[in-house]
Amino acid sequence: MGLQGINTAYWFERASSVLIGGVSSQFRYWGENDTIVIDHGEAGHLIDMDGNRYIDYQLGFGPIILGHGDEKVAAAVADAASSGASFAMTQRREIEAAEKVMEALGWADGMRFTNTGTEATMHAIRLARGFTGRDVVVKFEGQYHGVHDYVMFSTAEAPPDALGSRYSPVPLQSSSGIPDSIRTYIRTLPFNDLELAERMFQDEGNRIAAVIVEPMLGNAFGLMPEDGYLDGLRRLCDESGAVLIFDEVKTGFRIALGGANEYFGVTPDIGTYAKALGNGFPVAAIATRGELIEGWRKGGIAQAGTYSGNAVAAAAAAATIDQLSTGEPLARVEKVGQALMEGLDGILSERSVEGKLTGHPSMFSIYLGEGEPKEFRDASGHDNELYEDVCFRMIKKGVMPCPDALEPWFVCAAHTDEDVATSLQVFEESLTEALADR
Ligand SMILES: Cc1ncc(COP(=O)(O)O)c(C=O)c1O
Incomplete structure (x- = not known):
């Protein structure tokens, strides 16, 4: 198609000589002449x-x-950056930002920051597994939760007609390099079909650690949940002792300040947030409630990150939420x-x-x-x-x-x-x- 002008082509050539394929993330590559x-x-x-x-x-x-x-976010970030970005300790801006996140969400009892959505969903799943002592994770076809091994199945890159029967969906691996054994812990389901979810819980509800779901399909046409669907997932998790994770990396701070809990009226056990939380700066959060917070407070379920809660990210989040809160x-x-x-x-x-x-x-x-x-x-x-x-x-x-x-x-x-x-x-x-x- 040729979307590149002369200068863009020159810069893409420079990019390609240092960044593999000219990009830092595979989704930015649109082809040799179309990558802008x-x-x-x-x-x-x-x-x-x-x-x-x-x-x-x-x-x-x-x-x-x-x-x-955005001027206010840029000013807050500049101010934070000149006071030092990362410390081996909790810092003021991180606390201020966390207070704003918690107030905006309204349902959580505790949270921690990470840097990316991938980290957030990875930690959310580990927390759920550590808490329940179970291994199986249920995810939905066409949903993307980042690039770690446990969620790279039946993502939006999968050909829809290769997903098997909807009554026994095939978890289709979205990348090489993921050990075969990982698949044994993953179940996939079509979205918006509660009967299929009910069948799965009947069969092996006592093995399911977590259901991870984008409350609307942010990676598949933005499809909305049908009435009662998220409530149905909530009920199934409650009945079986599984953890309901809302992956709100796309919907959080976007469809409503309080995300899916506010918009759809269904409360998860864990919510993951990123993207709109920092208006483009790398900041993410995992919020949780009830006994789950003990998993991290008492230790034993690992969660860490050198840059998590850094001053620049925290300042971006605080300045973004301040504006969204109006x-x-x-x-x-x-x-x-x-x-x-x-x-x-x-x-x-x-x-x-x-x-x-x-x-x-x-x-x-x-x-x-x-x-x-x-x-x-x-x-x-x-x-x-x-x-x-x-x-x-x-x-x-x-x-x-x-x-x-x-x-x-x-x-x-x-x-x-x-x-x-x-x-x-x-x-x-x-x-x-x-x-x-x-
Ligand atoms: C719903 C959802 N979860 C997680 C992620 C991963 O976030 P990140 O790219 O920050 O790792 C994405 C990225 O698009 C996403 O859409």
């Missing part, structure tokens, strides 16, 4: 090495909630997201394109297929070719959603009404062109 190199971000926009400006709906895969380069940024995000969803839906209808807007206004997707998608397996009914074609045309015109429809469009408080109008116009043009060229 960014110079900087401004509010809801990105500027590449050729000075091309894009309205950014990737927002770093979700963390940017206030806008790129209610204004998330109200703005919701308004912008709603306008985009309605506008995009209207354009699909006008063109008689079969499709549906899925998800929450702060993170939504366009499903190009018939009917109502409910779970990751429904991705097989989505017209990926058309979607990708439309997205690449949009990017060339300066509007950047992720070309993979499974990855939602993320909205931030700095997106303007003009951004919305431009984006809708560009989507309409791109869709018209793509349909004409089919």
